[in-house]
Amino acid sequence: MTSNRNGSAAKHWTTFRGARALKSSHPDVRRLKRQSEDPSLHGNKVWHSSFALIDYLHRHPLPRGARVIDVGCGWGLTGIWLAKTFGARVLSVERRSRGRALPAAAGALNSVEVEFMAGRFEQLNARVLGGVELLIGTDICFWTRW
Numbered sequence: 099m100t101s102n103r104n105g106s107a108a109k110h111w112t113t114f115r116g117a118r119a120l121k122s123s124h125p126d127v128r129r130l131k132r133q134s135e136d137p138s139l140h141g142n143k144v145w146h147s148s149f150a151l152i153d154y155l156h157r158h159p160l161p162r163g164a165r166v167i168d169v170g171c172g173w174g175l176t177g178i179w180l181a182k183t184f185g186a187r188v189l190s191v192e193r194r195s196r197g198r199a200l201p202a203a204a205g206a207l208n209s210v211e212v213e214f215m216a217g218r219f220e221q222l223n224a225r226v227l228g229g230v231e232l233l234i235g236t237d238i239c240f241w242t243r244w
Contacts, residue, residue, distance in 0.1 A: 166186045174204050191222070
């Protein structure tokens, strides 16, 4: 993770309800996109649907330490915000194992960690879903073609 704690680097993120959301200009994001075989799979930004869900969850808080699964986590902001705000135990799920890097970078920027699982929604079984209080998916429908 590139050090971004000083003010001059703040141009590479935006802050929403206390969580820092990476921008596509962030050096780590640019590096990860260059290294990825298919960067479009993870989208090209944090989508507004994440901000909308964070707003909703701000008004309807989770119990402290709730278990959450963020399906199609993309850049992982919603799960990171839940971990930061409520101490939620978050499992971020993204289709490919390379999808781990963006939520990890965003988590480091926010001083939180979330678990990661490479897989599809259909692969979530009773063992994974057991004890989960909230299942979310905000940034999963960004393609114009199906």
